[in-house]
Amino acid sequence: MAPVLILLAFLLPLGAHSEEIIKGHKIKHHSLPYMAFVRFLKEDGNRSRCGHFLVHYNYVLTAAHCRGSEENSITVTLGAHNLKAQEQTQQIFPVAKAIPHLNYNSKDKINDIMLLKLEGKAKRTKAVKLLKLTRAKARVKPGKKCHVAGWGVTSFNSTKASDLLQEAELSIQVDYQCQKHFPHYSETIQICVGDLRKIQLAFKGDSGGLLVCDNRAYGVCAHAKKETAVDIITKISPFLPWISRNLKLP
Incomplete structure (x- = not known):
């Protein structure tokens, strides 16, 4: 995606679904064939x-x-x-x-x-x-660097989604970072991701995209709030x- 994506998490208004990638970067053509x-x-x-x-x-x-x-x-x-x-x-x-x-x-x-x-x-x-799915008992610890990608919007102020596939790097966060913003967050079936310093997230248009860690699918982008620096990812392993x-x- 040509424009700078601000956050690679789901950054939307309260109760909204994430549909874009913020602060992302362009990737090589077809480097994410899945x-x-x-x-x-x-x-x-x-x-x-x-x-x-x-x-x-x-x-x-x-x-x-x-x-x-x-x-x-x-x-x-x-x-x-x-x-x-x-x-x-x-x-x-x-x-x-x-x-x-x-x-x-x-x-x-x-x-x-x-x-x-x-x-x-x-x-x-x-x-x-x-792309291979995560193993049943696989876990990712806070601080682990993973990636998300999508064709969503590239800034909070934009209403136009990107025509080019973009990718961003996100860190696994401690569950508390999502629990304090999302009252129904469940550490059993969800993963908290984001970048508390850069505000990188997945946003409008990125929902349903993939959280990839060590070349395996660990989660599906679910939702976020624009006011936070974290996204909620549906954890694949329990499903x-x-x-x-x-x-x-x-």
Whole structure:
């Protein structure tokens, strides 16, 4: 993303979902081949966007709040870097089925995770590949440096999302940093991330994107508040059995 992204966490007004990356940086074309771009129709009739990532060649993983109002309005683009360019690497799919977690709570932002089954199977290329998920008992300690990426807005004052994929580095924070800002934060199923000095976060348009630590998927971007320097990430490890079960469904 060309503009400077201010925060790589979810920095939105109270109660809002994060949809952009702030203080991020441009990345090499197709250096994150697992990233997916999703458009969907919101309840107010407007189109919105989220990040996703490929966990199977006909499934992407994202946040449950990225479902929108109509399942058949969701489209997934794989192999993208510049959304405005007619890249030959892009593979575009309608969604056959949205599978949000049954216990997703939109008010408290709990269990904010969802699988999207594609209508068709993605072709593995240099620009489209899977990323390994975290192991069931894997943990990341406070201070650990991880990365998030997306096509979201690049500043708090901007309403225009980026057409170029951008990435930012975030630190794992102690749970207290999120508990004091988010009353429903759960250390069991969520991860607190951010940069208390630089205010780097994921924001509008980055929801559903991926937290990557040591080349493995550890979490899904969920939400944040503009007034804080931290984002809430849905932890993947507690949901591995749920992911596995749903990947096996017809």
